[in-house]
Amino acid sequence: MSTSTFEALELRGVGRTFGGHEALKGLDLTVRRGEFIALLGPSGCGKSTALNCIAGLLPLTHGEIVAGDRRVDTLPPEKRGFGMVFQSYALFPHLTVERNVAFGLQMQGVPRHEQKQRVKDAIAMVKLEEHATKLPGQLSGGQQQRVAIARAIVLEPSLVLMDEPLSNLDAKLRLDMRAEIRRLHQSLGLTTIYVTHDQEEALSMADRLVVLRDGRTQQIGTPAELYDHPANWHVADFMGYRNLLDGTVTQIAGDTATVNLGSFELHGHVAGPLAASARVRVAIRPDDVVVTASAADAIDGNAIKATPSVVEYHGREFSVTALTDDGLRLNVKAATAPVQGEPATFTVRAERALVFPEELA
Ligand SMILES: Nc1ncnc2c1ncn2[C@@H]1O[C@H](COP(=O)(O)OP(=O)(O)O)[C@@H](O)[C@H]1O
Ligand SMILES: [Mg+2]
Numbered sequence: 535m536s537t538s539t540f541e542a543l544e545l546r547g548v549g550r551t552f553g554g555h556e557a558l559k560g561l562d563l564t565v566r567r568g569e570f571i572a573l574l575g576p577s578g579c580g581k582s583t584a585l586n587c588i589a590g591l592l593p594l595t596h597g598e599i600v601a602g603d604r605r606v607d608t609l610p611p612e613k614r615g616f617g618m619v620f621q622s623y624a625l626f627p628h629l630t631v632e633r634n635v636a637f638g639l640q641m642q643g644v645p646r647h648e649q650k651q652r653v654k655d656a657i658a659m660v661k662l663e664e665h666a667t668k669l670p671g672q673l674s675g676g677q678q679q680r681v682a683i684a685r686a687i688v689l690e691p692s693l694v695l696m697d698e699p700l701s702n703l704d705a706k707l708r709l710d711m712r713a714e715i716r717r718l719h720q721s722l723g724l725t726t727i728y729v730t731h732d733q734e735e736a737l738s739m740a741d742r743l744v745v746l747r748d749g750r751t752q753q754i755g756t757p758a759e760l761y762d763h764p765a766n767w768h769v770a771d772f773m774g775y776r777n778l779l780d781g782t783v784t785q786i787a788g789d790t791a792t793v794n795l796g797s798f799e800l801h802g803h804v805a806g807p808l809a810a811s812a813r814v815r816v817a818i819r820p821d822d823v824v825v826t827a828s829a830a831d832a833i834d835g836n837a838i839k840a841t842p843s844v845v846e847y848h849g850r851e852f853s854v855t856a857l858t859d860d861g862l863r864l865n866v867k868a869a870t871a872p873v874q875g876e877p878a879t880f881t882v883r884a885e886r887a888l889v890f891p892e893e894l895a
Contacts (some may be wrong), residue, residue, distance in 0.1 A: 540601040540604075541566070541567050542564050543564070543600070544563075545561050547598075550595050551595045558584050560597070565693070567725050569742065570719050570728065570739060571726065571727045572736035572740035573729045573730075574772065580748070581729040581731070585695050588727065589695050590606075601692070617686030617687060618686060618695050621697055621698040621699060623679055626670075630668060631657065631662060631665055631681050636649050636653045636688075639689070652688050656687055657684055659718060660681070660714075662684065687722060693724075712735060737761070738757075742754060743756075745769050752765060752766060753765040761773050764888070768894055775818060775888070776820050777816075777817065779815065780814070780815055781795040781796070781815075782811055784811070786808060790804065793814055793816055795816070797860045798838055798858070801836055802884055803887065803889060813893075815892050818888070822883065823881070825870070825880055826881045829879050833884075834885075836882050838864065838880045839877060839879055840877070840880055842876070843857050843874070843875075844874070845871050845872065852870070854867070
């Protein structure tokens with residue numbers, strides 16, 4: 535019953551310009567059947583452009599898209615067999631839940647009895663049985679988004695495209711729906727491309743992530759790959775490396791760089807092409823910074839003197855903001871709270887202080 539399936543959907547150099555502006559540039563990506571891919575990046579980086587190009591809502595200006603051995607970027611949206619879920623739900627307000635979900639099947643001319651069963655199954659899948667005869671206006675935002683999802687999956691699409699589907703929901707519901715979407719993806723064996731600007735959402739849901747910036751692919755990888763080995767400081771920033779410290783390389787020995795950060799030096803891991811005396815950005819995650827008793831105990835010779843200015847209790851740990859003498863701000867997660875206002879020494883393993891060239895490619 536399913537529309538054409540494929541083992542892999544290949545995006546080859548997919549690009550889209552608006553006027554002279556390159557909203558998406560040379561996206562190369564192979565989506566394997568059954569994969570959950572997240573397109574991640576800040577507002578305006580080209581996520582929706584990429585998704586709309588795949589959906590067929592926007593013509594490409596560069597590249598091609600191939601499903602199996604079939605070129606699909608030349609097909610109109612309805613011939614691609616993809617399902618779409620938007621941030622705005624885009625439901626028909628005058629149709630009941632059932633009839634919203636049935637709409638695509640009617641368009642496809644699916645026989646009535648089969649329509650009925652598939653609509654029922656899809657509605658059960660998103661747990662809306664009790665609401666099947668209501669109008670969208672009688673439902674909460676979360677329920678409306680479930681209708682939109684049911685409407686997409688009822689068509690058994692070979693690929694589901696979701697554009698920030700949870701952005702209009704409150705925080706608690708977003709968490710529930712994340713799990714829900716992931717569950718549907720797995721139990722129905724869907725192939726999903728999911729757009730979000732929320733790195734936590736992307737990391738928790740996706741098998742692989744594509745990080746975009748200004749229309750350009752920054753990195754493609756699993757959550758663990760991106761988290762542990764971000765390709766540049768921009769990706770690191772997105773992956774929760776909340777300390778981005780600007781400095782100058784003074785020495786490089788193997789894969790360890792020594793960086794002058796003004797009032798102190800750090801040894802860090804060379805994480806990109808570095809020249810001697812290059813301007814660099816050192817990326818460190820708050821949980822990789824540790825309070826140490828004295829400079830003598832500093833790991834890898836990395837001692838940072840700083841004074842805690844904010845100490846917040848966060849359940850299991852403390853979130854600490856500390857300032858160095860020359861005003862650098864350090865974000866730290868600590869198991870025990872340092873004393874506010876009292877100078878302390880912080881340290882970080884050289885391996886976990888990633889040294890990136892300041893300039894992005
Ligand atoms: N229809 C359009 N006409 C002109 N510019 C557009 C259009 N759609 C998107 N853009 C531009 O392309 C860039 C990427 O937009 P978009 O893909 O919507 O970003 P995102 O979804 O990541 O927020 C932005 O600079 C945006 O202004
Ligand atoms: Mg968008």
